[in-house]
Amino acid sequence: MKIYLAGPEVFLPDAVEMGRRKAEICALHGLSGLYPLDNVVDRAAPDASLQIFRANERMMDEASAIVANLTPFRGPGADAGTVYELGYMAGRGKLCLGYSNDPSVYADRVRNFTAVEGRDGRLVDSVGLTVEDFGLSDNLMMIHALDACGCPLVTPRVMPSDLWRDLTAFEACVRVAAQRLTGRPTPG
Incomplete structure (x- = not known):
């Protein structure tokens, strides 16, 4: 089962490493994580942004679910691209899960x-x-799109010291996704 990994981590200096870590967590739970930076795109091309858009939508079409990092990004709310991806998946009736490392x-x-x-x-x-x-x-x-999938937003009780690299809430979402998609309990 494939799961699309949405979030503003793609803007981090260690974005590729974050994607690798997330994909490893998915694999531990019997899922295949699809990370947007795994797409091959010619970033020097005049239509690079369109290539990214199309490649990400193809990934989402392949996926059975999404785990969206809705931690506030460059403002009080979630990253706009991640919100689009969550809506895209919800509109296609796919399993939607989300987390925020900011519990406020x-x-x-x-x-x-x-x-x-x-x-x-x-x-x-x-x-x-x-x-x-x-x-x-x-x-x-x-919030209610996630509720409609039966998967309320996952947040920690206390904000982690590293807002962008703490994957505890992410892994909680992956466990739920694995159980919902495979019908089997997962480790952890």
Whole structure:
């Protein structure tokens, strides 16, 4: 069974190594991890971004499930590309799992980026836009897409010291995926 490994790790300096580690964890649980940087793309080509897009969609089409790293990236919410990939897989009725190494509530994180105040029974930011405040760790569409698959967002009780390289929550998702896809319990 193939599982698509989505997340902003592809932007880390050791991105290839992170993909290798994630794929090894998948293999320990009888799954084959598909990591976006495993695609062969000519990054010097004028259409490199389109090649990446098409290659990632082909990988997702091959996969039975996705594990999406929804740890906030360059802002208070998840990486936009990862969110697209989660929606792509959910829209195809595939098993969707996700984790975030940041256990805090979305509205609290928004406060780290802009002024937030209560107004007329809702939270608003510095330009008057409503801040989603349901006590969830990110946008309700992502959280409930995971819930609809029967796989709620996995978060640690306490944020790990290395937000981008701690794979404890990732492995918890892989264990659930393996059990759901194979029907057999997995190690750990």
